[in-house]
Amino acid sequence: MKVEGVKLIREDGLRHDGRRPEDLRPIRMEVGVLSNADGSALVEFGRTRVLAAVYGPREPPQKFMLLPDRAILRVRYHMAPFSTSDRKSPAPSRREIELSKVIREALEPIVLTKQFPRTAIDVFIEVLQADGGTRTTGVTAASLALADAGIPMKALVGGVAVGKVEGVLVLDIDEVEDSMGEADMPVAGAPDLGLITLLQLNGVMTEEEFQKALDMAWDAIRRIVDMEKEVLRWKYNVGGDSK
Amino acid sequence: MSVTPFRLPVVASLRKEAIEELLARGLRIDGVRDPFTPRNVRVELGVVEKAEGSALVKLGNTQVMAGVKMDVGAPFRDTPDQGVLTVHAEFVPLASPLFEPGPPDENAIELARVVDRSLREVGAVDLGQLVIRPGDKVWVVWIDLYILDHDGNLFDASMLAAMAALLDARMPYYEEIETGDVIVDHGVKTEEKLPIRHRVVTVTVAKIGRNLAVDPNFEEESVSDVRLVYALDESGRIVGIQKSGEGALKREEVLRALEMAKRAAPVYFKALEEALTPAGPGASG
Numbered sequence: 001m002k003v004e005g006v007k008l009i010r011e012d013g014l015r016h017d018g019r020r021p022e023d024l025r026p027i028r029m030e031v032g033v034l035s036n037a038d039g040s041a042l043v044e045f046g047r048t049r050v051l052a053a054v055y056g057p058r059e060p061p062q063k064f065m066l067l068p069d070r071a072i073l074r075v076r077y078h079m080a081p082f083s084t085s086d087r088k089s090p091a092p093s094r095r096e097i098e099l100s101k102v103i104r105e106a107l108e109p110i111v112l113t114k115q116f117p118r119t120a121i122d123v124f125i126e127v128l129q130a131d132g133g134t135r136t137t138g139v140t141a142a143s144l145a146l147a148d149a150g151i152p153m154k155a156l157v158g159g160v161a162v163g164k165v166e167g168v169l170v171l172d173i174d175e176v177e178d179s180m181g182e183a184d185m186p187v188a189g190a191p192d193l194g195l196i197t198l199l200q201l202n203g204v205m206t207e208e209e210f211q212k213a214l215d216m217a218w219d220a221i222r223r224i225v226d227m228e229k230e231v232l233r234w235k236y237n238v239g240g241d242s243k
Numbered sequence: 244m245s246v247t248p249f250r251l252p253v254v255a256s257l258r259k260e261a262i263e264e265l266l267a268r269g270l271r272i273d274g275v276r277d278p279f280t281p282r283n284v285r286v287e288l289g290v291v292e293k294a295e296g297s298a299l300v301k302l303g304n305t306q307v308m309a310g311v312k313m314d315v316g317a318p319f320r321d322t323p324d325q326g327v328l329t330v331h332a333e334f335v336p337l338a339s340p341l342f343e344p345g346p347p348d349e350n351a352i353e354l355a356r357v358v359d360r361s362l363r364e365v366g367a368v369d370l371g372q373l374v375i376r377p378g379d380k381v382w383v384v385w386i387d388l389y390i391l392d393h394d395g396n397l398f399d400a401s402m403l404a405a406m407a408a409l410l411d412a413r414m415p416y417y418e419e420i421e422t423g424d425v426i427v428d429h430g431v432k433t434e435e436k437l438p439i440r441h442r443v444v445t446v447t448v449a450k451i452g453r454n455l456a457v458d459p460n461f462e463e464e465s466v467s468d469v470r471l472v473y474a475l476d477e478s479g480r481i482v483g484i485q486k487s488g489e490g491a492l493k494r495e496e497v498l499r500a501l502e503m504a505k506r507a508a509p510v511y512f513k514a515l516e517e518a519l520t521p522a523g524p525g526a527s528g
Contacts (some may be wrong), residue, residue, distance in 0.1 A: 065249060072247035094352050100245035101349040102486075108247065109491035183364075185484070195491035199471070201484035203364045207501065210481050214494065 008165040008177060015177070017046075021170045024160070024220055029140075029231045031148040039149025043141040045160075046174055047131035052141035054149040057119035071116040075104035077138055079127040099135050106139050106159070106188045106198035112152040121151060132174040133161045139188040139198060140224060147232055157197055158224035159188030162213040164203060169213050171220055185210075187217035191225050245349055247489070252341065252465050259466045263452035273303065273460050279503055281446075281458035281510050286403060286518035288411040295432065296412025298518070300404040303460055304394035306338075309386060309404035311412040311437075315375060315425045316383040326373025326381045330359035332388040332401065339393035353487065354397055355388065358405050361443050361474035361483035362386075368409060369438035375417075380425055382414075384437070395461035398472045398485075402445040403511055407518060412437045443482055444511040445474045446504035450490060455500055457507045471497065473504035477512060 006016050014020060025046030034040035037053035044050075060066050077099040079088050092100075107123065123145065125138040136159030143157045163173035164183035178184050183203025189196040196218075205213065262272045269277050276282065282303030291297040296311035318325060332355035334342045347355070362368060373382035386408065388401045416431035449459035449467040459467055469490030474483030481501070486492065492500075 065246065067247065067249050070247075072249055074244055074246045076244040094356065097245070097349050098353050098356050101353055104245040104247070105487065105489050108489035113247075189491070193491070194493055196486070196494065196497060197491045199484055199486040199492075199497065201481060202360050203482075204476075205481050207479070207481065207505075210484075210501070211498065214497065218494065 006176060006180070008180060009168050015165075015170060017174065021168055022216065024172045024223070025174065027224070027227060029144060029227055031144050031231055031235050037145070037149070039145045039147065039151070041141045041144035041148060043137050043144065045133050045137050045172060047129055048133050048137050048174075049127075049129040050134060050137040050141045051126045051128055052138065052145040053124045054122065054142075054145045054151065055124075056121040056149075057116035057151070058122070060120040065120065066118045069117050070113040071111075071119045071121050073104050073108060073111060073113065073121050073123065075107065075123045075125070075142070076100050077103050077125045077127070077135065079130060079134070083127045083130045099138075102198055102200065103135060103138055103142065106157060107142055107146070109195060109197050110143075110154045110157055110190050110193070111146060112154060115152055130175065132176075132178045133172060133186070136160050136186045136188055136198070140228065144228055144231065147228070148235075155190035155192040156225050156228050157188055157190045158221045158228060159186060159198060160217055160220045160224060161186040162217045164205060164209065164213070169209060169216060171216050185213050185217070187214065187221065189218070189221055191218070191222045250341075254462065254465045258462070262463060262466050263454070266451050266454045266456055271456065272462060278454065278456040279506055281399070281507055282460065284403070284511060284514045286407045286514045288407055288518050293429070294408070295415055295429075296408040296410070296437070298404050298407030298411055300400045300407065302396060302400040302403070302458065304392060305396060305400045305460075306392040307397065307400040307404045308389040308391055309401070309408035310389070311408045312385045312387070313412070313415060313427075314383050314385075315380055315417065315427055318374070318378065318381040322370075323378035324374055325370040326368075327383040328359070328363060328368055328370060328386070329383065330355045330362070330386045330388065330405065332358070332390070334390050334393075338390045342390075342393070353485070354401055357398060357445070357472060357474075357483065357485045358386070358388065358402050361402060361445060362405065362409075365441050365443060365476055365480070365482040367406075367439060367441045367443050367476075369440050372438040375419070375425060393461060395464045396447050396458050398445050398447045399458060399511065402443065402474070403515065406442060406444065407515055409437055409439060410442075410515070410519060441476045441482075442512065442515060443474055443476050444508050444515070445472050445483070446507045446511070447472045448500035448503050450492060450496065455496065455503060457503050471500045473501060475504060475508045479505055479508075
């Protein structure tokens with residue numbers, strides 16, 4: 001999407017949507033939103049809206065698809081045809097194939113797969129509306145859905161993208177900032193373990209910018225994971241409906 | 244859908260321990276190099292005469308060929324004043340017992356997309372100069388990566404092969420005819436090079452046990468659970484990053500890997516320069 005005439009950093013130093021460079025968009029998280037799935041979550045960052053569902057541990061669909069000492073993870077990141085301005089073909093694109101891998105590899109380090117040998121744990125992520133940061137929102141939704149499914153995990157993961165627009169590092173970029181900016185750096189990790197589980201950079205940064213962007217992302221991921229914990233506590237302790 | 248690999252090469256645990264213990268002492272399983280040094284690297288240009296540009300990269304025993312083909316086509320709707328760059332990778336089954344014939348899997352797609360982004364984001368090829376008639380006819384540059392022998396670190400070898408093939412490329416002869424169509428004669432190469440603005444390499448750093456090492460060979464990759472790929476241009480700017488693999492990294496490891504990548508990058512730039520220098524060991528024939 002190209003939007004002409006949008007000033008990404010306004011004269012007052014705020015971003016095109018009125019946020020400061022270090023601000024997240026309004027975030028909404030909800031768990032247990034689907035009846036069939038073993039665990040599910042809906043996560044919104046601004047207009048980005050992502051649904052995740054977990055099935056399993058269960059028998060893998062094909063017998064040969066197993067590991068004797070652990071569960072396999074099967075992860076699909078997929079965008080709904082109506083999630084974008086131009087209709088997205090429902091067939092998996094090369095981008096979606098890559099992101100499915102990158103998201104699986106963001107979850108592998110934290111799921112205790114060794115507790116369920118010879119099984120499959122399936123994570124299905126559907127982007128219902130894409131407005132930037134869909135992969136990191138997907139990781140966040142997957143983390144909540146795994147917890148909601150009662151899958152043992154070492155820690156919760158969360159994700160956010162830091163961008164560079166008009167030379168300024170900005171947190172949690174939306175689609176306009178992503179498509180017109182100079183860099184997009186999605187990061188995901190488990191703050192409780194001090195581990196980064198997803199890191200990509202599309203764009204150009206100096207070493208100093210990269211370090212600062214990493215710190216901005218890390219600080220935000222702490223806050224995002226704290227929100228995840230709060231949502232799960234509310235759901236399971238304080239007046240939440242039991243599943 | 245991405246699935247945890249369930250057909251992995253089996254590495255004996257003794258061998259794994261040996262690799263990890265050597266690395267803890269600053270040594271490598273494949274002989275005389277330290278954690279900071281890539282394997283011997285050699286770039287050969289012009290290996291396929293029918294391609295507009297081509298290169299063969301040997302990084303240790305890993306071999307990757309890259310071919311550049313060019314054609315006239317339509318620009319993308321949102322970039323009418325830019326040529327088109329496309330990167331594609333084939334994990335050819337002759338390269339490894341792990342590769343099966345068939346459409347590119349997630350690893351081949353990831354590799355191609357990382358190379359593509361590393362070239363695109365910094366504007367390594369000036370696509371604005373590859374326009375014949377804005378909005379209508381532009382040059383389409385295809386980079387096809389062909390993995391011929393897989394002994395680890397396909398990212399660095401592929402990036403180097405792509406960059407070398409782009410630098411080797413010469414525009415094919417073309418002319419506009421009365422109907423407004425453009426005819427390209429792929430049999431005739433001009434002297435005109437592609438507009439290359441930046442040279443880019445990637446340096447892959449693997450975490451093996453508790454230690455980091457650049458340019459892992461296949462055996463090292465098999466016992467490593469996470470790799471970080473840094474794309475760097477000649478001025479040391481970071482022009483792409485990809486974490487790949489099932490493991491995770493601490494912040495300090497991410498930054499230490501960057502320092503290692505910056506230290507190793509000149510080795511790849513030098514191999515590129517040597518290939519391009521006439522009468523050099525890898526000069527095109």
